[in-house]
Amino acid sequence: xxxxxxNLVKKFGSFAALDGVDLKVDNGELLAxxxxxxxxxxxxxxxxxxxxxxxxxxxxxxxxxxLAQGAxxxxxxxxxQHYALFRxxxxxxxxxxxxxxxxxxxxxxxxxxxxxxxxLLDLVQLDWLSDRYPxxxxxxxxxxxxxxxALAIEPRILLLDEPFGALDAKxxxxxxxxxxxxxxxxxxxxxxxxxxxxxxxxxxxRVVVMDKGRIEQIGSPDDVYETPATAFVHSFIGESIELPVxxxxxxxxxxxxxxRLAADGLAPGASRLFVRRHDMLVGPPGSGAFEGAVQHVRNxxxxxxxxxxxxxxxxxxxxAPRDRELRAGDRVGLEPRxxxxxxxx
Amino acid sequence: MSAIAARRRTxxxxxxxxxxxxxxxxxxxxxxxxxxxxxxxxxxxxxFWNILSSRRTLNALRVSFGLAFAAACVNLVMGSIIVxxxxxxxxxxxxxxxxxxxVPFALPTAVAGVxxxxxxxxxxxLGAPLAALGIKVAFTPLGIFVAMIFIGIPFVVRxxxxxxxxxxxxxxxxxxxxGASRWQTIIRVILPSLGPALLTGLALAFARAVGEYGxxxxxxxxxxxxxxxxxxxxxxxxxxxxxADATAxxxxxxxxxxxxxxxxNRLQRWAQSRIPAR
Numbered sequence: 001x002x003x004x005x006x007n008l009v010k011k012f013g014s015f016a017a018l019d020g021v022d023l024k025v026d027n028g029e030l031l032a033x034x035x036x037x038x039x040x041x042x043x044x045x046x047x048x049x050x051x052x053x054x055x056x057x058x059x060x061x062x063x064x065x066x067l068a069q070g071a072x073x074x075x076x077x078x079x080x081q082h083y084a085l086f087r088x089x090x091x092x093x094x095x096x097x098x099x100x101x102x103x104x105x106x107x108x109x110x111x112x113x114x115x116x117x118x119x120l121l122d123l124v125q126l127d128w129l130s131d132r133y134p135x136x137x138x139x140x141x142x143x144x145x146x147x148x149x150a151l152a153i154e155p156r157i158l159l160l161d162e163p164f165g166a167l168d169a170k171x172x173x174x175x176x177x178x179x180x181x182x183x184x185x186x187x188x189x190x191x192x193x194x195x196x197x198x199x200x201x202x203x204x205x206r207v208v209v210m211d212k213g214r215i216e217q218i219g220s221p222d223d224v225y226e227t228p229a230t231a232f233v234h235s236f237i238g239e240s241i242e243l244p245v246x247x248x249x250x251x252x253x254x255x256x257x258x259x260r261l262a263a264d265g266l267a268p269g270a271s272r273l274f275v276r277r278h279d280m281l282v283g284p285p286g287s288g289a290f291e292g293a294v295q296h297v298r299n300x301x302x303x304x305x306x307x308x309x310x311x312x313x314x315x316x317x318x319x320a321p322r323d324r325e326l327r328a329g330d331r332v333g334l335e336p337r338x339x340x341x342x343x344x345x
Numbered sequence: 346m347s348a349i350a351a352r353r354r355t356x357x358x359x360x361x362x363x364x365x366x367x368x369x370x371x372x373x374x375x376x377x378x379x380x381x382x383x384x385x386x387x388x389x390x391x392x393f394w395n396i397l398s399s400r401r402t403l404n405a406l407r408v409s410f411g412l413a414f415a416a417a418c419v420n421l422v423m424g425s426i427i428v429x430x431x432x433x434x435x436x437x438x439x440x441x442x443x444x445x446x447x448v449p450f451a452l453p454t455a456v457a458g459v460x461x462x463x464x465x466x467x468x469x470x471l472g473a474p475l476a477a478l479g480i481k482v483a484f485t486p487l488g489i490f491v492a493m494i495f496i497g498i499p500f501v502v503r504x505x506x507x508x509x510x511x512x513x514x515x516x517x518x519x520x521x522x523x524g525a526s527r528w529q530t531i532i533r534v535i536l537p538s539l540g541p542a543l544l545t546g547l548a549l550a551f552a553r554a555v556g557e558y559g560x561x562x563x564x565x566x567x568x569x570x571x572x573x574x575x576x577x578x579x580x581x582x583x584x585x586x587x588x589a590d591a592t593a594x595x596x597x598x599x600x601x602x603x604x605x606x607x608x609x610n611r612l613q614r615w616a617q618s619r620i621p622a623r
Binding site: 050070072077086102149 | 515516520521523524525526529533537538540
């Protein structure tokens with residue numbers, strides 16, 4: 001199932017939750033919608049599911065208008081952040097729900113329903129919990145049951161809203177890997193919403209980065225990390241050093257210091273320079289584009305994180321390998337191995 | 346509980362509060378009720394039976410319990426709908442309506458009785474058009490039914506309201522996206538989740554209606570065997586100085602009410618057990 005979203009606009013009062021969103025999702029993709037809270041990612045997901053309606057724009061499944069249908073007709077599996085399991089039903093009945101409410105004409109007989117539920121519980125590896133109530137399960141188990149319940153109706157699309165948001169870090173990591181392999185197994189077009197970049201980069205085939213109701217970048221996890229399209233993407237994904245610079249007649253200035261960095265093709269004016277923390281190479285004083293004094297050093301396993309006060313006055317944090325120990329008070333030269341400059345203050 | 350465990354309790358004051366609870370409940374509830382039973386023992390079993398099996402007593406009990414149950418059922422349905430509207434929708438005057446629900450709680454029952462009687466009397470605002478249709482409300486069992494509905498409605502609304510407020514709208518969305526129609530969602534998801542609260546509301550509205558006296562006697566007409574409620578019959582017997590008769594009827598009302606409340610309680614506990622606490 002392909003999904004096509006065109007020029008979607010949704011306002012809540014004067015707040016534009018979606019401000020002209022276009023998106024194409026290919027069949028069998030596992031897509032992440034990544035963005036800070038309030039970026040419109042959940043609204044987009046809910047509109048695709050039929051739980052919310054846009055003010056204008058189009059949503060099509062396989063080229064067919066989806067907005068003409070309600071949530072019930074769309075045949076979309078939806079997994080909620082807080083599971084939304086039916087408290088008064090056993091795990092078994094929760095998973096069977098979608099099969100039991102089918103119109104009589106196409107409803108399966110009891111034996112088929114039982115077999116199907118059993119199969120789904122096996123798929124999420126929780127068949128031994130079928131007689132329990134949701135309140136007796138852990139968060140991770142509940143979310144797997146919620147997923148099994150959504151899969152029961154053989155959805156054309158699977159949508160997950162911050163599926164691991166309410167879980168603790170360890171369980172979250174486990175479930176990420178599990179979701180990936182599950183998607184590989186069932187191969188249904190899936191979109192999940194997250195504000196956790198690590199989750200998006202690890203699980204998804206493609207990542208859609210959103211901010212303020214707009215899509216900032218769509219690309220593979222490598223693309224959005226290695227070649228961010230906008231300043232927002234660069235600062236949102238991965239740890240970045242951000243410096244306000246000024247571009248003028250082929251020279252990049254930080255404060256009143258000209259940096260020895262190539263300025264080819266850059267628009268003149270106030271700009272922002274981004275460098276990944278680990279792309280800042282440390283050398284002797286005078287060896288790089290920047291110079292500064294080390295203030296603090298902390299060790300994080302294979303790297304040392306140093307706070308460096310640049311001679312221009314800004315303080316930045318860099319990650320350096322442990323091969324050369326840095327000490328507070330050291331004067332160092334810093335050379336960005338890679339950097340990007342975006343116009344605008 | 347062992348002495349050590351008792352000493353290690355984190356919250357102090359178990360002895361004090363428990364003692365106060367027991368004495369208070371005894372003084373306020375248990376001793377008066379026991380007195381009632383003792384008083385009825387002045388009657389021989391035969392006399393007791395004769396009082397109860399008299400046509401007037403049986404009819405009074407039937408009117409009280411039958412109409413109270415019918416009124417509680419009506420309140421259950423209408424109360425649920427009111428709760429739904431109050432909780433789920435935002436409309437102008439919502440807070441006002443929400444406050445109006447409490448009026449039957451606060452209004453002196455005699456005032457309610459007079460108001461209802463005036464309204465439903467043959468020349469009243471509602472009574473006149475109903476009379477034109479051939480329906481007589483005031484001074485008939487129907488009037489009792491109306492008064493019982495009036496006083497019972499807040500019990501259903503106030504017990505169900507917080508539970509519905511707690512019910513996450515996401516579970517309805519989940520049901521919808523799984524293909525459930527609106528009806529299926531209500532029948533299979535919402536009502537079962539509200540089940541225990543609905544039962545409690547029903548029981549409270551019923552208990553209130555059975556015991557209602559003030560508002561009912563104004564509108565009932567109080568015709569023996571037709572529109573005479575059991576509490577009124579008790580009052581009549583008392584005014585005739587037939588105290589034993591009065592206590593006999595009172596004991597029966599007490600036992601029947603207790604059995605019904607107890608049964609509903611069990612039912613409610615059973616329903617609750619199927620929804621373990623979150």
